[in-house]
Amino acid sequence: MNAPSAEQRLNPSCILLYGRLLGLPAELLGRVRLFPRDRNWLHAPWYGDAPGGAMVLAEHIYLSRTLYHAPQGRDRTLHLSWLLLxxxxxxxxxxxxxLSPGPLRPLRFGVWAGLRYARSFLRHGRRAYAEAAFEREAESGRDALKELLTRTGGIHPQHPIVAWCMEDRQEELQQWLAAHMPG
Ligand SMILES: [Zn+2]
Incomplete structure (x- = not known):
């Protein structure tokens, strides 16, 4: 079993932001758990180099050590990388x-993603990861955040929502979202 201290959850401000940005229910976002990557028994090809990336098995997100610890640190550049990732x-x-719910869902998602990755490899070779349809769909989430940042001051670590999300300042974030993402 995982020790409680070895996993993280999204704080309420992050749940607010991503719920609005990605159209995800708060209940689902509240079930997301973050783990450092060395707890993952899969050798995934998509972690990348520093500061590293992540992989997802259903509601479990495995992050590079650097990004896993980013929210506890003070490095706003890392915070921005974390939010975009x-x-x-x-x-x-x-x-x-x-995918059907239950304890095997993380594994099912691994298989689901693996099959799509393999299919993309046959079509795109080395570009399999970037070109896989499910990865392009996921990248649209990052693009949505970039677009929001770009039209409200730019993609930089001093953008106010970086601090609000990391410090869980819900009221400020809520007011800002109401002004900049109405509807
Ligand atoms: Zn991805």
Missing amino acids: MAHELVHVRQARS
Whole structure:
């Protein structure tokens, strides 16, 4: 069993932001658990280099050590990387909803993603990861956050929503979202 201290959840401000941005219910976002990657028994090809990436098995997101610890640190550049990465990974969480629930769902999602990755490899070779349809869909989540940041001051670590999400300042974030993402 995982020790409680070895996993993280999304804080309420992050749930607010991604719920609005990606159209995901708060209940689902509340079930998301983050783990450091060395707890994952799969050798995934998609972690990448520093600061690293992540992989998703249903509601379980495995992050590189650097990004896993980013929310506890003070590095706003890492915080921004974390927020952008999550916008991608949480689309995978949305994709996993189509799979039947239960304790095997993380494994099912691994198989689901693996098959799509393999299919993309046959068509795209080395570009399999970037070109896989389910990855492009996930990338649209990151693009949505980039678009929001771009039209409200730019993609930089000093954008106010970076601090609000990391410090869980829900009221400020809520007011800002009401002004900038109405509807
Ligand atoms: Zn992905």
